[in-house]
Amino acid sequence: MTFPVETVRVTSQLFPPHVQQALxxxxxxVFALSGGLLAVRKNMxxxxxxxxAEATALGGGVMRDLVIGATPVVAFTNLGYFVTPLVAATVVFFLHPEVERINRSVQTLDAMGLGLFCVTGTVKAHDYGLGSVAAVALGMLTAAGGGVIRDVLAQEMPSLLRWDREIYAVPALVGSSMVVVLIAAGHLTTATATASALTAFVLRVLALKYGWRAPRAWHRNGSRTSEE
Structure with missing residues (x-):
């Protein structure tokens, strides 16, 4: 897979290739674990x-690459990316009770993935010539798109859209927005990119701990809707 020169240059400034691959x-x-667990709950x-597992882990990145024209998409040119969700699916198949018991830890690791992918997704979109708003949107898509595909395939309302779930898109939005501001200011480095990812991670973890949720619609008189 070939990338524009600017893409290779900026990406290499953020993380060394072996570190990027490992992250x-x-x-x-971790994303694949959450997809596999939902499949088990649905008795698949x-x-x-x-x-x-594959859809949750790779769906966001695949949609981003299709939008920006980065084809063939990296999920199918890097064997490790495609095989890793299958490993997670195998773990869930045999050990799903144990994985469920450590679900809180899985959610924390998921928050780390959210922070990482919203940053790298935003950078890649920007490097392919998209403006700041579109880059932020695709950063969010990279981080959260797989979860939406997972829920749709499982015939559930995407958790991203449910008011009774802790905020997920908002931390990704904050992390992606920080990246485009840093790019515009010429200060996107490994340290500042890491800070952006950590900000998204911390916001998500705090949302899980304190039950932060996005506000619902209000009536014109200022009273909140009563429907649960």
Missing amino acids: DLIGIF DIFGIAVL
């Missing part, structure tokens, strides 16, 4: 577990 695979593995067979 990507960790994030992909091993094929369904594998499909949801």
Whole structure:
């Protein structure tokens, strides 16, 4: 897979290739665990577990690459990216009770993946010539798109859109926005990119701990809607 010169230059400034690869695979593995667990809850067979694991782990990145024209998409040119969700699906297939018991830890690791992918997704979109707003949107898509695909395949309302779930898109939005501001100011470095990812991670972890949720619609008289 070939990238524009600017893409290679900026990406290499953020993380060394081997570090980027390791971080990507960790994030992909954890995202895949959440997809596999939902498949188990839905009583799917091993094929369904594998499909949801792959969709959750790679879906956001695949959609981003298709939008920006980075084809063939990296999920299918890097064997490790494609095989890692299958490893996670196998773990879930045999050890799902144990994985469920450490679900809080999985959610924390998922928050790390959210922070990483919203940053790298935003950078890649920007490097392919998209403006700041579009880059932020694709950064969010990279981080959260797989979860939306997972929920749709499982015939559930995407958790991203449910008011009774802790905020997920907002931390990604903050992290992606920080990246485009840093790019515009000429201060995007490994340290500042890491700070952006950590900001998204911390916001997500705090949301999980304190139950932060996005506000719902209000009536014109200022009273909140009563429907639960």
